Amino acid sequence: xxxxxxxxxxxxxxxxxxxxxxxxxxxxxxxxxxxxxxxxxxxxxxxxxxxxxxxxxxxxxxxxxxxxxxxxxxxxxxxxxxxxxxxxxxxxxxxxxxxxxxxxxxxxxxxxxxxxxxxxxxxxxxxxxxxxxxxxxxxxxxxxxxxxxxxxxxxxxxxxxxxxxxxxxxxxxxxxxxxxxxxxxxxxxxxxxxxxxxxxxxxxxxxxxxxxxxxxxxxxxxxxxxxxxxxxxxxxxxxxxxxxxxxxxxxxxxxxxxxxxxxxxxxxxxxxxxxxxxxxxxxxxxxxxxxxxxx
Amino acid sequence: xxxxxxxxxxxxxxxxxxxxxxxxxxxxxxxxxxxxxxxxxxxxxxxxxxxxxxxxxxxxxxxxxxxxxxxxxxxxxxxxxxxxxxxxxxxxxxxxxxxxxxxxxxxxxxxxxxxxxxxxxxxxxxxxxxxxxxxxxxxxxxxxxxxxxxxxxxxxxxxxxxxxxxxxxxxxxxxxxxxxxxxxxxxxxxxxxxxxxxxxxxxxxxxxxxxxxxxxxxxxxxxxxxxxxxxxxxxxxxxxxxxxxxxxxxxxxxxxxxxxxxxxxxxxxxxxxxxxxxxxxxxxxxxxxxxxxxxxxxxxxxxxxxxxxxxxxxxxxxxxxxxxxxxxxxxxxxxxxxxxxxxxxxxxxxxxxxxxxxxxxxxxxxxxxxxxxxxxxxxxxxxxxxxxxxxxxxxx
Numbered sequence: 057x058x059x060x061x062x063x064x065x066x067x068x069x070x071x072x073x074x075x076x077x078x079x080x081x082x083x084x085x086x087x088x089x090x091x092x093x094x095x096x097x098x099x100x101x102x103x104x105x106x107x108x109x110x111x112x113x114x115x116x117x118x119x120x121x122x123x124x125x126x127x128x129x130x131x132x133x134x135x136x137x138x139x140x141x142x143x144x145x146x147x148x149x150x151x152x153x154x155x156x157x158x159x160x161x162x163x164x165x166x167x168x169x170x171x172x173x174x175x176x177x178x179x180x181x182x183x184x185x186x187x188x189x190x191x192x193x194x195x196x197x198x199x200x201x202x203x204x205x206x207x208x209x210x211x212x213x214x215x216x217x218x219x220x221x222x223x224x225x226x227x228x229x230x231x232x233x234x235x236x237x238x239x240x241x242x243x244x245x246x247x248x249x250x251x252x253x254x255x256x257x258x259x260x261x262x263x264x265x266x267x268x269x270x271x272x273x274x275x276x277x278x279x280x281x282x283x284x285x286x287x288x289x290x291x292x293x294x295x296x297x298x299x300x301x302x303x304x305x306x307x308x309x310x311x312x313x314x315x316x317x318x319x320x321x322x323x324x325x326x327x328x329x330x331x332x333x334x335x336x337x338x339x340x341x342x343x344x345x346x347x348x349x350x351x
Numbered sequence: 352x353x354x355x356x357x358x359x360x361x362x363x364x365x366x367x368x369x370x371x372x373x374x375x376x377x378x379x380x381x382x383x384x385x386x387x388x389x390x391x392x393x394x395x396x397x398x399x400x401x402x403x404x405x406x407x408x409x410x411x412x413x414x415x416x417x418x419x420x421x422x423x424x425x426x427x428x429x430x431x432x433x434x435x436x437x438x439x440x441x442x443x444x445x446x447x448x449x450x451x452x453x454x455x456x457x458x459x460x461x462x463x464x465x466x467x468x469x470x471x472x473x474x475x476x477x478x479x480x481x482x483x484x485x486x487x488x489x490x491x492x493x494x495x496x497x498x499x500x501x502x503x504x505x506x507x508x509x510x511x512x513x514x515x516x517x518x519x520x521x522x523x524x525x526x527x528x529x530x531x532x533x534x535x536x537x538x539x540x541x542x543x544x545x546x547x548x549x550x551x552x553x554x555x556x557x558x559x560x561x562x563x564x565x566x567x568x569x570x571x572x573x574x575x576x577x578x579x580x581x582x583x584x585x586x587x588x589x590x591x592x593x594x595x596x597x598x599x600x601x602x603x604x605x606x607x608x609x610x611x612x613x614x615x616x617x618x619x620x621x622x623x624x625x626x627x628x629x630x631x632x633x634x635x636x637x638x639x640x641x642x643x644x645x646x647x648x649x650x651x652x653x654x655x656x657x658x659x660x661x662x663x664x665x666x667x668x669x670x671x672x673x674x675x676x677x678x679x680x681x682x683x684x685x686x687x688x689x690x691x692x693x694x695x696x697x698x699x700x701x702x703x704x705x706x707x708x709x710x711x712x713x714x715x716x717x718x719x720x721x722x723x724x725x726x727x728x729x730x731x732x733x734x735x736x737x738x739x740x741x742x743x744x745x746x747x
Binding site: 061062063064065066067068070085087088090091092094095098099164166167168169170171172173241242243345346348349 | 468
């Protein structure tokens, strides 16, 4: 036994994050994360007969309603349901992670005060819950794309993993930062609600990305700068991957940029997000030593 | 299996809490109040102690003495303000039973959730599951949501999970005090099993008898300071004194080389009992039984009574001073100091007993301020006596 006994030291110094070491700790505690995600999902659908089917029903109804509405009323964007959902589901992944994650430490005050476990698990479980919903709903969307005859666009589809990773990295970075900040400043929740509302409408989700390009392309730096919004670039990538065609039936819908350029931008977002994640995780980790006291 | 490396080393640990009268929890408040009004509260001051591997350590003290804070610092939930804590091996802290229990989940689901917080993997929980349910005695309800459980069932389930953890170091805060007597006995059995398995246990409790029964060492915290550290009997006795509210005499453990030792001491009241208050003016006998571990020829037995309020000696006597020679002591002797009437003010009094060498003054065994008695004013009883009454009648 002597060989495997680990020594832990707790001092008055705030801890500093060492990524490799901390990752091993988190992996060792993965059971808590899985159980918390499972718990959230169960509680969310507890006492409901259909359970997780509710999560699937949402995009199904969306698809049906928008298919019907655009048939009847005509449409600015061809195959609008596919365009809308490819962006909207990704947006939901981001916004539910961030808003749930920012509350995660506060909502679990009793646990934080009474149980020693890696605090990162709390925001991570909020992301986990949103991720499960995202994957289920993406399943519905992909099924619809295949069944409705819309079809997959093969070279574009390669953007999906990259854009998804970049979105996830940015989501995690934002979630860690807000979760730690919220313990000290309880305003974060209110501010975040407003920020998310604005953010939703400045990002092309319900309207076509081509509209933004049309408005900004003649204004010099503004057009490339619009990709600084990580959601515009990552969601743009996901839309490109799933919706595929830039100008279906001659209507400009997606950003009219080359696949390579878009991939490069998203790659840059991924790198910057990872760097940001390292910073916000470090901030969260250092602050987490005092959570039990501040709650 | 005991090694010289302690399982837990607490080195000059202090913990300060900021008590905010109005805690700035929003940006507006932060901006408006340049100096947030706060007071410092030191929950722990310079605590140093070691817990040997495989031993059981009792931590006692008043509510608010810092016991739980110390436990939380050891567990890594709180960060000490100063000092360092070194801890070896896998640790599980039972600060609250059923931490993370969620009312909407079933008993089964909560077992797995709670177990993971205590460091059990899914496989380990699978293995212990049947035993956990049996221990909690809720087989019939395990698949019901815990919101339908009684508080007793919740506590039993929480404890059942807790005692099936598999740590090297186990921190237990007060949780032994739950459930009915039968369940408590079961819990104590589990703690004893942990002891046999060579695990290190730190136990915070108000049950002083439990500390004496199962702990190898104990510490008493008093207003955040380490007040006593040593054998459980000594520390518990110290705690009892502080609970009685007598002036704190400072903690002095027993001393001496113990060629002869104090076997038993009784403070015998007028009614022949060695408990209860002493009436002022009543006789009091201090009876000291000594036992020799080696023959001793120069034994001197002495006692001192100290005023509990001032710690000043008010009464002393020793066998040598009254010319009494105990001779060669090989075995047991009983010495009685008879005080015909205890004359002092009502209050609390300490008794110190000493065994020493008449010749050299060498201390065989001294118990400093170990025994305590209380003097009360004798109740005034109005006796019925014949009082001559003169009767007069006058014409008006």
